[in-house]
Amino acid sequence: MIGDGSTADTGKQPNQPDKPIPLEPGETPPQFVIFSWDGAGEVGNGLFPRFLELARNHGAGMTFFLSGLYLLPESKKRLYQPPNNPVGASDIGYLSDAHLKETLKYTRQAWSEGHEIGTHFNGHFCGGSGSVANWTPAQWNSEIDQAVSFVTEWRTNTGWTDEEPLPFDYHRELVGGRTPCLLGQDNLLPAAKERGWRYDASSPGGRQMWPEKRHGVWDLPLQGIPFPGHSFDVLSMDYNILANQSKNTTKGMPSRYPAWRAQATASYLAGFKRAYETNRAPFYIGNHFEEWNGGIYMDAVEEALKGMAGKQDVRLVSFRQFVDWLDVQDPRVLDRLRSLEVGQAPPGGWNAFFKASGTAGVKGPSGAPS
Template sequence: MFRLVTCFSVAFSLVLPAAAHADGKPRQLVMISFDGAHDNALWTRSREIASRNGAHFTYFLSCTFLMNKAQAKAYQGPKQRPGKSNVGFAKSEDDVRTRIANIWGAHLEGHDISSHACGHFDGKGWSAADWSQEFMDARIALRDAWKNVGLADKEPQGWEDFATNDVRGFRAPYLSTSDGLVPAEKEAGFQYDASLVTKGPALPQVVDGIYRFGLPLIPEGPEHRPVIGMDYNLYVRHSKGAEDKANAKTYEDRTFDAFEAAFNKQYEGERIPLQLGFHFVEMNDGAYWRALDRFVSDVCHKQDVACVSYSEAIPLIAARGKSQQG
């Protein structure tokens, strides 16, 4: 299945550079991203959704899910004790082997593999050095992933270059940042950050050479109250962060309707890029992933719509000429 995806993705990427339609109206960009990127079943599912709809996604990878037991024991996040991670570690070396195969396959298909750091800690009090430590730990874990699970002889050609040079973006856990973040991102060679929250869909700011994107507040529910366009925030809104399978279909429909309304407002209006975020967790019995599938299947085939990764979005936004200089 995924070999066919690669061919399709290449063909799809060839049509992306046109930032605007012949009438001068910009393409409607849609950027779907995933935090954590650990559950291998959801790697498979997300890649299938993308393949079916000609979409490219962005995966913000938590590096603890690449660590074997020895690495997990030795890992120490900034201001943390050794061996601690707020999201845990890989279940087994076989789990890592499957995950790195998914990562490589997604990379070849044209998706962004970006960073979510390692232990999913709140960095609001971190210095630039703290962020740099996490970025380096994440880079090393990705670079050495095949070797660390006994597959050095099966490491794909180009993996080290990919791990060193092609991880171009970052999203902070909890969307929590500090003044030290952008300097550390610049030092790490990142092109973009996606840790902000905006009042609605917004073009990125460019701060010290880093494109800074934000998940938008979008109207949702019967009262159209704003909520961050991310599955976890909807989960808290709908069921106070507790599983409620009995009402999953209602939550799915509300989410789909909110996504569609946010999209239509831009598609029929200014065509500001729409960003939506997800996790590799099926909350409320998978309601938000089903809404995602329905949404992508609907909008990514529309005329003048491009469902793209953040890396693909940047040149299209730059060509539009309206990025705000920070």
């Protein structure tokens, strides 16, 4: 047990992929796909267990960005002191006790099945003077400290003594997050670096290219992907597809649901295909446990994952597992990969591409060929 018993050190996380190794000379890079979930609370719609089962059936790792407030009972909301907002305020609702217990249950299960537990912070403030867009690095540190405390002290805050602890040390587990509404990354990154975080997934408007670090932290942005029927790309998240379909409502015309569902599925698969058949850039998909427009985006995500799983070289992993792989690659190899534009295949194939740069036989950080 750690602290008040809300969390516990149960040893090495189960169900992890093999230890990552550097690319061999001229080797085709894997196609990484990372499915992630903002908020990651179970609110009685069965979506958390649905996607745990989907991941289990297809050998997928995922990242669940847990909102700290989802483990704080509303009766204790005054424990939350959000920067630039009233005490206890939140732009997302507090969970009922029953849903808080379900969130604990599925968070335990997620980690035990090999998934990553990151953070979506707390109050989800996107507008007005209290928006996370305006927070300073010090305020981000306060927000993170509070998110960690709500996860690591839920037993004290709820008074529940018959619930099992979360089976991980959150201080070690937490190595990255995604900000509300993809806002505020510039001031978050100094705080993230100070805390030893390994990545941040908050940047909006990324492109399907190999990533780089900002402030010493891997910057893993949601990406623009093809949007069938349109000449522009759409951001690789359920909400952004919705915003281009039913505009400002989550309850659009039911008669349009089948076409929108098909369009969302095709968009995810087009983004995957564009990377898989060309530069092999990692593909990030952001989601919420939601039932917008009749749940069509949840269906689209499921169908897209099924369409990607099992293909040669495809690895469905968490953000943490992906940066584990990045961190053992030779920096010169990653630089070479970053030279490929969106949808650009390596000229002459992967072996020739690496040979042309003189990186086909370089030694990786572990001494193995990369």
